[in-house]
Amino acid sequence: MGISVKHISKSYKNVKALQDISFEVKPGELFGLIGPDGAGKTTLFRILTTLLIANEGTATVAGFDVLHDYKSIRKHVGYMPGKFSLYQDLTIEENLEFFATIFGTTIEENYDLIKDIYVQIEPFKDRRAGKLSGGMKQKLALCCALIHKPKVLFLDEPTTGVDPVSRKEFWEMLKRLQEKDITILVSTPYMDEAALCDRIALIQDGEILQIDTPEAIVKHYPKQIYNVRANNMYQLINNLNAYKYNHSVYPFGEFIHYTDSREDFEPADLVAYLESKNLLHIEIEKTEATIEDTFMELAK
Amino acid sequence: MSNNKVIQVEGLTKMFGDFAAVNAITFEVEKGEIFGFLGANGAGKTTAMKMLIGISNPTSGKATVAGFDVYTHPEEIKKNIGYMSQKFALYDDLTVKENIAFFGGIYGLSRKRIKEKSAVLIEELGLEKVANKLVGALPLGWKQKLSFSVSLLHDPKIVFLDEPTGGVDPITRRQFWEMIYKAANQGTTVFVTTHYMDEAEYCDRVSIMVHGKIEALDTPKMLKKQFKVENMNDVFLKLARG
Numbered sequence: 001m002g003i004s005v006k007h008i009s010k011s012y013k014n015v016k017a018l019q020d021i022s023f024e025v026k027p028g029e030l031f032g033l034i035g036p037d038g039a040g041k042t043t044l045f046r047i048l049t050t051l052l053i054a055n056e057g058t059a060t061v062a063g064f065d066v067l068h069d070y071k072s073i074r075k076h077v078g079y080m081p082g083k084f085s086l087y088q089d090l091t092i093e094e095n096l097e098f099f100a101t102i103f104g105t106t107i108e109e110n111y112d113l114i115k116d117i118y119v120q121i122e123p124f125k126d127r128r129a130g131k132l133s134g135g136m137k138q139k140l141a142l143c144c145a146l147i148h149k150p151k152v153l154f155l156d157e158p159t160t161g162v163d164p165v166s167r168k169e170f171w172e173m174l175k176r177l178q179e180k181d182i183t184i185l186v187s188t189p190y191m192d193e194a195a196l197c198d199r200i201a202l203i204q205d206g207e208i209l210q211i212d213t214p215e216a217i218v219k220h221y222p223k224q225i226y227n228v229r230a231n232n233m234y235q236l237i238n239n240l241n242a243y244k245y246n247h248s249v250y251p252f253g254e255f256i257h258y259t260d261s262r263e264d265f266e267p268a269d270l271v272a273y274l275e276s277k278n279l280l281h282i283e284i285e286k287t288e289a290t291i292e293d294t295f296m297e298l299a300k
Numbered sequence: 301m302s303n304n305k306v307i308q309v310e311g312l313t314k315m316f317g318d319f320a321a322v323n324a325i326t327f328e329v330e331k332g333e334i335f336g337f338l339g340a341n342g343a344g345k346t347t348a349m350k351m352l353i354g355i356s357n358p359t360s361g362k363a364t365v366a367g368f369d370v371y372t373h374p375e376e377i378k379k380n381i382g383y384m385s386q387k388f389a390l391y392d393d394l395t396v397k398e399n400i401a402f403f404g405g406i407y408g409l410s411r412k413r414i415k416e417k418s419a420v421l422i423e424e425l426g427l428e429k430v431a432n433k434l435v436g437a438l439p440l441g442w443k444q445k446l447s448f449s450v451s452l453l454h455d456p457k458i459v460f461l462d463e464p465t466g467g468v469d470p471i472t473r474r475q476f477w478e479m480i481y482k483a484a485n486q487g488t489t490v491f492v493t494t495h496y497m498d499e500a501e502y503c504d505r506v507s508i509m510v511h512g513k514i515e516a517l518d519t520p521k522m523l524k525k526q527f528k529v530e531n532m533n534d535v536f537l538k539l540a541r542g
Binding site for chain 2: 035036037038039133134135160161162163164165166168189190191192204232233234235237250251252253254292295296299300
């Protein structure tokens with residue numbers, strides 16, 4: 001049993017946090033909710049974990065209705081909120097025992113599930129949670145969310161503020177959990193993490209822009225993107241923005257991602273234009289679209 | 301020192317007891333350069349930056365920032381740099397105008413100058429309609445753009461940015477980087493500390509700290525070539541994982 005969301009809307013006073021959201025997460029799927037701060041990701045998580053009631057729409061998690069069967073949902077889901085929410089004054093081991101007890105189980109009973117992760121923090125098991133590094137807190141929070149062997153796991157921005165090494169390890173852990181038949185809904189503001197999910201929903205301002213596999217999303221990008229660079233990036237951006245045939249101009253690391261509005265675009269024309277603006281060392285070459293390009297095109 | 305080197309660091313070290321949080325780092329940053337200062341959590345980035353902005357005394361080594369020695373002239377350094385962080389930026393309970401006036405005052409600008417700067421800044425950022433609204437009510441992206449502009453109010457020689465664009469939507473991020481390019485183009489040096497590797501890709505040069513030492517320093521292009529990988533994230537993983 002996965003997750004089914006149908007026409008969910010939620011408002012806070014004048015702010016529409018979620019507008020008519022619908023999507024399905026298949027059993028055993030690793031589904032990513034990709035969007036910036038304020039997109040509505042946390043509101044959606046809170047509705048699905050029965051901590052908040054939607055204004056409109058229905059949703060089921062592991063086959064249970066979020067409104068009528070909320071108690072069943074709480075038994076069968078694990079939730080790792082974006083904000084570290086364990087007891088800072090309890091040690092690693094005490095936190096884990098606490099959560100196991102609450103859910104009527106023991107660490108031993110489901111140790112197999114958390115073993116891979118727990119062994120990494122076990123040497124520090126007598127240290128208080130408040131004294132742990134960001135990466136260790138994240139691993140402990142994941143263990144606590146898993147200790148009752150949930151069917152569905154909700155992870156709200158688990159990698160925010162975590163360095164690339166810990167981020168990579170975290171995603172490797174998620175892949176292994178998926179093999180143990182746990183359905184995972186994970187949110188992230190990092191577009192590069194989208195590629196690690198089976199399917200993703202791009203979300204902004206409370207609305208879903210697109211849902212598909214990461215491969216299909218970039219494949220459907222409507223234009224050819226060019227990497228452009230020159231000796232002066234700021235001048236290059238200004239000149240590209242002023243070029244009458246531009247479709248989009250976005251700084252992208254060491255390059256500018258440029259798309260042209262014409263069907264028969266010749267890069268040589270653009271080079272000539274940029275040279276006429278006194279730019280030097282102009283480079284232009286085709287590049288593949290990324291999830292972030294797609295996101296910006298859809299959000300435009 | 302030559303006029304083009306706005307940051308010069310040689311053998312800079314900070315010990316906490318027996319632990320070298322920053323272990324003899326050496327580098328230079330030029331005027332108008334966008335310099336990325338990278339490292340994992342706990343690699344020593346924050347400790348190093350605290351020494352550079354004059355709020356922590358080094359244990360040994362040399363450093364000059366904006367032409368001033370970190371040991372003898374920390375107060376002069378503070379007057380010549382701007383600082384922006386995602387965690388500490390603006391006061392949510394003050395309006396846009398009040399925040400500008402407050403920080404302008406802190407930086408020692410005259411009332412007349414604050415008024416002029418305030419008008420220009422609000423127009424450039426397109427904030428006319430929200431100029432008298434509380435900053436807390438603005439979207440995150442607007443706050444960050446405003447916060448960056450505020451850090452430049454006193455025309456500092458260097459601006460320090462601490463993880464400036466985490467969590468912001470992709471389009472606003474681009475606008476933010478355009479602002480950074482603009483500032484750099486006008487001669488302001490931009491010093492970015494981050495552990496988001498996509499931010500690193502925008503920098504002219506980056507250094508990567510591992511366990512208190514600078515283990516790599518070059519342009520993103522050359523680092524990718526040196527480590528034979530496609531992006532800065534993989535450069536970082538290779539260095540940090542050994």
